[in-house]
Amino acid sequence: MQIPKIPNRAGSILIWVVLLVTILSLVATELLRVVSSKYQGTLYTAIWQESLVAAESGVDLAIIELRKSLYPAPNNAWAGWDTTSGTGNHGLVTIPNSGLAGTPMTIAVAVDAPPSLKDPVTQWQYYRIRTTGTMPITGPVRAGDNKNDTRLRKASMRSDRFTGDTLASQAIDSPRVSRRIEAIVRPVSAFDQAIMSVGALDLTNQGIIIDSYDSRDPLKSTGGQYDVAKRQAHGNIATDGTILNAGGARVYGDVATNSGVATGITNITGVERNDFYQDPIPVSAPNWPSVNGSPSAVNNSSADLVAGAQEGSSRYVLSNITLSGNAILTLGTASTSTTYIEIYVTGMISVTGNGQIVVPPGVEAKIYCGGNVAIAGNGVVNSANKPGNLLFYGINPTDPTSVRTFNLGGNSLLSAAVYAPAFDVQINDGGTRGSVYGSFVGKTVKMVGVTDLHYDEALGSGGTVNNYKIVSWFEDTR
Numbered sequence: 001m002q003i004p005k006i007p008n009r010a011g012s013i014l015i016w017v018v019l020l021v022t023i024l025s026l027v028a029t030e031l032l033r034v035v036s037s038k039y040q041g042t043l044y045t046a047i048w049q050e051s052l053v054a055a056e057s058g059v060d061l062a063i064i065e066l067r068k069s070l071y072p073a074p075n076n077a078w079a080g081w082d083t084t085s086g087t088g089n090h091g092l093v094t095i096p097n098s099g100l101a102g103t104p105m106t107i108a109v110a111v112d113a114p115p116s117l118k119d120p121v122t123q124w125q126y127y128r129i130r131t132t133g134t135m136p137i138t139g140p141v142r143a144g145d146n147k148n149d150t151r152l153r154k155a156s157m158r159s160d161r162f163t164g165d166t167l168a169s170q171a172i173d174s175p176r177v178s179r180r181i182e183a184i185v186r187p188v189s190a191f192d193q194a195i196m197s198v199g200a201l202d203l204t205n206q207g208i209i210i211d212s213y214d215s216r217d218p219l220k221s222t223g224g225q226y227d228v229a230k231r232q233a234h235g236n237i238a239t240d241g242t243i244l245n246a247g248g249a250r251v252y253g254d255v256a257t258n259s260g261v262a263t264g265i266t267n268i269t270g271v272e273r274n275d276f277y278q279d280p281i282p283v284s285a286p287n288w289p290s291v292n293g294s295p296s297a298v299n300n301s302s303a304d305l306v307a308g309a310q311e312g313s314s315r316y317v318l319s320n321i322t323l324s325g326n327a328i329l330t331l332g333t334a335s336t337s338t339t340y341i342e343i344y345v346t347g348m349i350s351v352t353g354n355g356q357i358v359v360p361p362g363v364e365a366k367i368y369c370g371g372n373v374a375i376a377g378n379g380v381v382n383s384a385n386k387p388g389n390l391l392f393y394g395i396n397p398t399d400p401t402s403v404r405t406f407n408l409g410g411n412s413l414l415s416a417a418v419y420a421p422a423f424d425v426q427i428n429d430g431g432t433r434g435s436v437y438g439s440f441v442g443k444t445v446k447m448v449g450v451t452d453l454h455y456d457e458a459l460g461s462g463g464t465v466n467n468y469k470i471v472s473w474f475e476d477t478r
Contacts, residue, residue: 044177047135051179052475054105054133059183059470062111062129065090066185066468072284089113106134117184122461124187127468132180184472187465190280190419191391191439194253194455197239198280198421202446203249210235211252214457215386225385226437226454233269235455238276239445253455280421280441281466282396286344286368291315300327300355307332307339307363314340320347320371323355323379334383335362344368351379359383359390366391369420373406376428380408382415387438387456391463394420394442406442417459418442419466427451 068077082091090111109131117126194210195201212234213227214220220230235253237243242257250267256276290312295303297319308314314332323329331341339362348371351357357375359365361384369392382390394406406420409428415437418425425442428449436453447453 043138047137047177048179050105051133051135051177052181054107054135055131055179055181055475056133057105058107058109058131058133059129059181059473061107062090062109062127062131063185063468063470066111066127067281070281070465070467072282103136103138108132108134119461124461124465126184126186126471129183129185130180131183132178134176134178137175137177180476182472182474182476183470185468186471188467188469189460189462190441190464190466191417191459191462192466193238193441194235194439194453195237195239195445196278196280196441197241197425197445198442199239199241199444200244200446201237201239201241202244202444203246204447204449206447206450207248207250208447208450209250209252209452210237210455211453212455212457215388216458220457226435226456232457234457235453236270238278240277241444278467280419281464282421283368283393283419283464285346285370285395286315286342288312288315288317288342288344291317298322298327298329300324302326302328302330304330305332305341305343307335307341307365310340310342314342316341316343318343318345321345321349321351321357323351323357324353325355326353327355328358329356330358330360331365332360332363334360338362338364340364340366342366342368344370346370349373349375351375351377353377355379356381364389366393368393368395369406369423370395372404373408373423375407376409378409380414380416385413385415385437386458387415387417388459388462390416392416392418392420393464394418394423394425396422404443414438417463419464427453 065077065081068075071077078090083089091109093106093108109129111127111129113125113127117128118124119126194212212232213225213230214232215224220232221227222230231252233252235251236256237251237253238256240258243255252267252269254270255268255272257274258277259274292306292313292315295316295318298321300322305316306314321329331343332339341363343366345367349367349369351374354377356379358381367390373392373394380390392406392408394404397404400422404420404423406418406423406425407428408414408416408418408426413435414427417438417440419439419441421441421443423442424444424446425440426446426448427436427440428451434449434451436451437456438453439455439459440453
């Protein structure tokens with residue numbers, strides 16, 4: 001009898017095991033490939049975004065230095081920057097912090113001042129900031145499964161994407177992602193808003209109106225004067241503190257506080273925000289090479305000062321201005337062409353009774369105040385009723401704890417602009433509804449009485465530069 005053969009089951013099982021292991025290995029390999037590819041794509045995306053953060057940080061660094069340069073010397077502006085390439089040209093390469101996964105981000109910044117970017121009217125210089133942010137590629141350096149994604153990210157694998165030079169010949173010779181942007185920044189005037197207060201802004205519960213006009217534009221003014229029928233909504237007010245006693249104020253513009261609340265404002269045509277902060281540039285005493293030596297003070301007697309070109313003959317240093325009775329201080333003479341006068345008062349300015357400081361038409365006056373200012377009644381007569389023709393600057397005291405006050409009065413009409421970030425500024429009214437034309441910046445600002453404020457937008461193109469603002473931004477996508 002023939003015994004049947006028993007199948008070699010062990011061999012069959014071994015074959016199935018090998019097949020199963022092979023299949024699982026193939027699945028695992030494909031899964032690893034997909035995960036690795038997705039990881040690589042995500043990594044490139046993160047590096048791409050981080051390099052933009054680096055480039056934008058370069059713009060911030062440049063604006064910080066530009067703003068430092070506005071402070072009185074020594075301000076340490078451009079310390080550590082390469083300034084050998086000429087006036088207004090500054091370069092910086094730095095690794096200020098860590099980017100993705102602690103990888104150093106490199107920031108290259110170049111700042112210059114092209115003559116073509118100077119405002120022909122104000123002579124203010126705009127600046128061009130060009131910055132490149134670079135992040136090295138960490139992990140395996142290879143293209144992802146989607147080559148279009150690699151092209152989109154513009155990774156520099158073997159050569160620089162901007163210059164075409166090989167990476168081996170450059171300071172950073174590893175594969176990397178770089179993004180380059182260019183920004184244009186413009187100067188911002190100290191009189192860029194109707195009111196700006198470092199501390200409290202008090203509107204004293206009188207239901208005042210704050211709006212704007214533009215004395216340069218016939219569509220926004222009449223004969224260069226405020227016209228309620230052409231009212232504009234740029235009467236912006238802001239404070240690093242809070243707004244007090246708004247009392248039904250109507251603001252045709254924006255209202256900004258620093259974590260404060262603007263209560264009692266019945267109408268705001270613009271936006272209301274609570275994330276505002278600005279540190280005003282301090283005012284230092286002028287240091288003119290020459291001045292007109294006479295008079296050296298004005299004490300209760302009328303005086304006529306000479307206005308002319310912006311030179312020594314129209315610049316004065318006075319120990320004080322005190323006007324009472326019928327004493328009048330006239331700053332220059334009326335003229336059809338613009339003349340200038342600048343006065344530095346080291347002590348107090350006091351105008352009482354029928355005393356007046358008169359600015360004739362055609363004269364643009366700047367008064368630097370080293371002491372307290374108290375001008376009552378109709379103590380200021382700006383004949384052309386253009387706020388830009390009379391600018392007051394309050395000089396920061398050497399002792400930061402010193403209290404400075406700036407009280408400016410007007411029974412029916414007051415036209416001036418005040419920049420005194422270390423002074424408590426108070427705008428007074430005689431009791432009847434009056435109007436103030438101008439802009440006011442102070443340590444604190446208080447509106448006393450029923451005094452409406454009309455901000456002349458032309459002030460935003462004059463006066464002292466207080467900041468820089470980005471007006472153009474684009475990325476070089478080559």
